[in-house]
Amino acid sequence: LAKTTQPISMDSYEGQEVNITCSHNNIATNDYITWYQQFPSQGPRFIIQGYKTKVTNEVASLFIPADRKSSTLSLPRVSLSDTAVYYCLIFGAGGFKTIFGAGTRLFVKA
Template identity: 90%
Template sequence: LAKTTQPISMDSYEGQEVNITCSHNNIATNDYITWYQQFPSQGPRFIIQGYKTKVTNEVASLFIPADRKSSTLSLPRVSLSDTAVYYCLAMPSGYSTLTFGKGTMLLVSP
């Protein structure tokens, strides 16, 4: 399984755009880049998934360059409620059973 590396923590202010980068140098051909969000005292919640180029939904955008060795989760105009841990995973298309790393703790301040 491809290992992913992401910053341990990030700080931001309300209204700013936040970009969280994830490195996955050994990503396999059939791996999808998947991001989850976890609020305190809750289970992780699926945010977005992509294979290449750009994917956008109502929550975030995911940018994946052609070589797929990294990806960037973009959160537009964050609010205090976006304070959470964000996990990046390289998930094989065949299974959902993976270990989540430590993720990136995003702290949004007023």
């Protein structure tokens, strides 16, 4: 499974757009990129998944360049309730087990 590298923490203010970038240099051809969000005292929650280019849902957008060695989670106009840990994971086509990296702690300030 490909190893991921993310910033340990990020700060933002309410109403700003937040971009969290994840590096995954040894991603395999059939691997997917998935992001999870975890609030304190809760289990992680699936946010978005993509394979290439751009994916958008009601929560976030995911940008993946052509070489797929990195990905960027974009959260539009964050609020205080977006304060959480965000995990980037690589899901291998050959198996379903998920290995979590350190994650990025996002602090949204008023």
